[in-house]
Amino acid sequence: MKKVYLVGFMGCGKSAIGKRVSMYLKIPFYDMDTEISKKMNMTIPEIFEKYGEPAFRQMETDFLREFRDEFCIIATGGGVATNDENIRLMRESGLVIFLNAPFRDIWRRISTDKNRPIVQRSTKEEIATLYKARKPYYMKASHIRVQTKKRSLREITKYIAYQITRLKGE
Numbered sequence: 001m002k003k004v005y006l007v008g009f010m011g012c013g014k015s016a017i018g019k020r021v022s023m024y025l026k027i028p029f030y031d032m033d034t035e036i037s038k039k040m041n042m043t044i045p046e047i048f049e050k051y052g053e054p055a056f057r058q059m060e061t062d063f064l065r066e067f068r069d070e071f072c073i074i075a076t077g078g079g080v081a082t083n084d085e086n087i088r089l090m091r092e093s094g095l096v097i098f099l100n101a102p103f104r105d106i107w108r109r110i111s112t113d114k115n116r117p118i119v120q121r122s123t124k125e126e127i128a129t130l131y132k133a134r135k136p137y138y139m140k141a142s143h144i145r146v147q148t149k150k151r152s153l154r155e156i157t158k159y160i161a162y163q164i165t166r167l168k169g170e
């Protein structure tokens, strides 16, 4: 195993947990959205606005193809694991962990966030439909699935750190 990828729907905790696991295990952490923003010198909503969603999706695939070869933890964006080529690239280079959060929790966390353009342009029903449509991809992409319902960030962090340590030797 080289890299650890966190996948799952917007608001499932990929960025928050990735950062905590990185501190807990003292391994480098990268957030794909942050890396793409830095490279483009724009926010994610600005990239969607200026170049459109298909161009952003290409940037995500380019990131997976080109990113440095080191042991690290990567928080993907919620759309990354819904593309077969991206799934192949991640599984070929590391361990993929799905943070499986209930829609109720997700909606509470993301509904008022201005930094997620897909939420900005959609109704609650549309987001719920997207959540259902994406779930099979997260299941297919992942080696490990973690139920986050009623679990604190600390509990989830410790569980994921345990799994990484357990599998690292293999």
Ligand SMILES: Nc1ncnc2c1ncn2[C@@H]1O[C@H](COP(=O)(O)OP(=O)(O)O)[C@@H](O)[C@H]1O
Pocket (backbone or CB within 6 Å): 008, 009, 010, 011, 012, 013, 014, 015, 016, 017, 075, 078, 109, 148, 151, 152, 153, 156
């Ligand atoms: N299990 C959890 N318990 C409490 N808060 C959580 C949990 N998971 C995520 N959060 C909070 O929800 C918000 C969205 O999480 P974030 O890491 O940005 O999600 P993602 O990167 O998957 O879109 C953050 O404020 C985060 O701290």
Ligand SMILES: O=C(O)C1=C[C@@H](OP(=O)(O)O)[C@@H](O)[C@H](O)C1
Pocket (backbone or CB within 6 Å): 008, 009, 010, 011, 014, 015, 033, 044, 076, 077, 078, 079, 080, 115, 116, 117, 118
């Ligand atoms: O689900 C998606 O399509 C997206 C999720 C976002 O990341 P988070 O999952 O970290 O919110 C970000 O990549 C972009 O707004 C698109």
Ligand SMILES: [Mg+2]
Pocket (backbone or CB within 6 Å): 014, 015, 016, 033, 075, 076, 077
């Ligand atoms: Mg995130």
